[in-house]
Amino acid sequence: MPRRRSLRKVVAPPAFKGFKPYGISSESTDSVDLLYEEYEAIKLADYDLMNHQEASKLMGVSRPTFARIYESARRKIAMALVQTKEIKAVYGNAWLDENWFICAHCNARFSFPANTTEHKCPICKSQEIDPLKK
Numbered sequence: 001m002p003r004r005r006s007l008r009k010v011v012a013p014p015a016f017k018g019f020k021p022y023g024i025s026s027e028s029t030d031s032v033d034l035l036y037e038e039y040e041a042i043k044l045a046d047y048d049l050m051n052h053q054e055a056s057k058l059m060g061v062s063r064p065t066f067a068r069i070y071e072s073a074r075r076k077i078a079m080a081l082v083q084t085k086e087i088k089a090v091y092g093n094a095w096l097d098e099n100w101f102i103c104a105h106c107n108a109r110f111s112f113p114a115n116t117t118e119h120k121c122p123i124c125k126s127q128e129i130d131p132l133k134k
């Protein structure tokens with residue numbers, strides 16, 4: 001029986017859809033998929049400077065699982081830098097803390113405060129927004 005992969009808690013999805021290298025002679029078409037949970041692992045460990053114990057608790061995974069996600073994230077980013085690949089943010093096995101939305105117009109990702117009644121993109125004010133899902 002296939003084991004169901006446990007979901008990893010991500011506090012906020014990446015605010016970008018991807019990164020693209022520039023200043024290279026040929027147009028890169030290759031890309032690496034950076035999962036939301038990999039982005040979160042990099043953010044917690046290298047941006048928020050949490051230790052792996054704290055970070056794994058926050059994401060609701062074991063320490064070895066966190067280490068694996070983190071290692072995978074670093075390898076993907078290193079590969080993108082060295083091989084001038086694009087980085088794409090991909091949903092992966094994440095579950096999000098709040099209900100997040102994506103703007104169909106400008107691709108912004110955002111959540112609404114609990115007391116909001118207006119459902120508009122906070123960036124471009126478009127009403128074409130969709131729940132952020134896989």
Ligand SMILES: [Zn+2]
Nearest residue numbers: 103106121124
């Ligand atoms: Zn927008």
